[in-house]
Each structure stands twice: as structure tokens, then as C-alpha cells.
Amino acid sequence: MGAPIGAPEEGQIVDDIEAIKQVKYRYLRALDTKAWDDFENTLTTDVTGEYGENLSFADRTALVDFMRSTVGPAVITEHRADHPEITVNGDEATGEWYLQDRVIVTEFRFMLFGAAFYSDRYRRTADGWKICATGYKRTYEATLSLDDIPSFQCKPGAALNL
Numbered sequence: 001m002g003a004p005i006g007a008p009e010e011g012q013i014v015d016d017i018e019a020i021k022q023v024k025y026r027y028l029r030a031l032d033t034k035a036w037d038d039f040e041n042t043l044t045t046d047v048t049g050e051y052g053e054n055l056s057f058a059d060r061t062a063l064v065d066f067m068r069s070t071v072g073p074a075v076i077t078e079h080r081a082d083h084p085e086i087t088v089n090g091d092e093a094t095g096e097w098y099l100q101d102r103v104i105v106t107e108f109r110f111m112l113f114g115a116a117f118y119s120d121r122y123r124r125t126a127d128g129w130k131i132c133a134t135g136y137k138r139t140y141e142a143t144l145s146l147d148d149i150p151s152f153q154c155k156p157g158a159a160l161n162l
Helices: 010-033 036-041 060-070
Strands: 043-051 075-089 092-105 110-125 128-145
Touching: 010 036, 010 075, 010 092, 010 110, 010 128, 036 043, 036 060, 043 060
Parallel strands: 043 128
Antiparallel strands: 075 092, 092 110, 110 128
């Protein structure tokens, strides 16, 4: 028995889910490598962002400008998102992701690590799927002074040109 008339084919939904995964992975890679044009291209112009309780954005320009200015070359980040739960409904979709992240700022001898759940909305555009709303709620966040780990050394990768 086939899909109901007007319903998307199962293969199309699988393709859409894979494309949405790719845009989320590109968002994370671009953030961690400071590839700001790539990062910007994962987002719609009207994207909204809610990162925790005190950090929100109403459009792409504000979100990208903030990331570019605060997650600069001296800030090393690692973001991993997996276990996606993606639902496609025509040209829109939602996604929930499990996030683990780490931020290292050697200049201030500081490290943050934690976990959260991302809640995203996606929109199909002429350029493919893009993130139109993103944000996360923390399950925990921990910080430590790198002075507490006397042997700590960090050598940023060549991809960051640091």
C-alpha cells in the first residue's frame, strides 16, 4: 500500500532528514573552526536563537556577529551533537539533539564543559534546509580553572590558523 495522495514519499523524508543532519553538523563545524561565512549560511535571515536563559537573538546578523566577536581565535570550542530526533512536515521540520560541549580560554586559564538539549526548527529554502530557530537548555554546566591542572597544555589545530 502506497503513501496517501499528497503525502511525501518515504524516500524524500529520509533525504530531508539527512540534509537536516548535514546542516546541523555544518553549523557545529563552522562554529568550532570559526568559518563564519559557512556558519552564517546554515541560518535563515530571520533565525532566532535562545542559548540558555540569558542569551537570545532575533536575527541572523545579531547571532553571527555575537559568535564572531566572542568565540574568536583565542577561544577553543568543541561542540558535539548527536541522537537527533527529527520530524519533517513538508517544508518545515523540528529537531532535538543531545549536545556535549567544551570551551577553553587559555588566556584566562578557564575551561567550561557541559551538556544540553538543542531544540531546532528548520525551513526548506531555495538553497536547501536551513536553521530558522535554535537554542538549548542545559542539563549541566561545569567550569574549572586551568591552574587546577598544572600539566594542562593546549595546542590549537592548524585548521584555526592560530
